[in-house]
Amino acid sequence: MMSLFISIIGYEYWDELELAAIPNQVEKAPTGSISIVIKVPARILELHNDGKVYKQYRIAVGQSETPTPIGDWRVIWKAHRSADLLGTRFLGIDVPWGGYGIHGTNRPWSIGHFISQGCIRLRNKDIEELFEWVPVGTPVRIEGEISPIHRELKRETIGQDVVQLQRKLRGLGYLEGRADGFFNNDTEVALKRFQHDKGLKATGITDRKTLDLLGI
Template identity: 40%
Template structure:
């Protein structure tokens, strides 16, 4: 009887261990299945945490001023920083915007939350950024929606493979809205963007060059549901004051080696271009390179 009791006890222990393992595996699996992302609405001035595409929590934020808007597009978190202090507040979440240094961070100006007051970053109350910081990871998607950058009001340059900027994001958003583009609206003019442009050009009777010239751009604008009229006929929509000329756009830059800073400026901001989608600067370099209001 004694060996039998031992066998029964061993089997009960084994079954208990298996049940524990299965429950643990189920918990881990459910955690990995959670799809966490952030949604920033520059019109409502809110940041939402999405879990499996459903709003989990929403926070008020401050966004970019009209002349230095928060970049609309589909980004990812590429850097997490602690206690930078000053204008950055308690936490920093860097985004992979290719034409400048933008991020989500705390603030030492809490009265600006709910307004358009920043140089392009997304400001949060320090207590709120602490919550967001703990739930997101490197690589977490961040979608920013709202009005396109004012430099996209009219065609400025020939867009082709290798270009990057808010105008590329605008083209990608238009094509995605027409279900012709299925990639990320990340500001990089790559193969998927070129193929989508070719398809759009062929469907509208234009030569399928895969490059966005003035005629292609104007046709895209006419298909854009967010523009009530051709922006070239409505210059008042730009925040540029009367009598002030718009800055000229640079030609498409050659993509540099990772880690080397590009010194030329683009017309949509006074921040240096950061190549690629990786963190290319140290914390000290980022802090000293940002807009003066943060230093």
């Protein structure tokens, strides 16, 4: 009887209705300070309220060829959409090397997979809820694996490898700002301080010895 029901309503609708939903979740809007943490390997988006997990959503993320950008971002704009491939709502995030965002989808069967061009997909029902709860300026931390650094990084360099460098410098106490993928003045100063402390020439430019000492 259940298989007959699924065949009647269609797989996509069934997936939208049940398979992508995480059970026993709150439905009331949070009242504290809001932030988002996206765990790429687990394909889970966490909504945090005053620093604690408030609600979780299953998501789709980028393919290996077009990975979801790891880093510390912010929601910079919000928009309604016409229920196309990007769903009914869109939350744009400030990744400096592309137009990435958190959005819905007209392909609910894709939720839970590594399938997008790098954006984060949710069921339309879920993104519509988040859209109402998440203001512009909300921090968005995306966690996952980052590839090794193979190029020289210096001031005004942009990319995922800059995020890795910034996270390492932050973890060592040299950088206080966000790991936002843009090699700015603060990143240069932090790198120079690290190089100086390690007895290297403080160029503010990565070389193999600097990266080895950073462990990346």
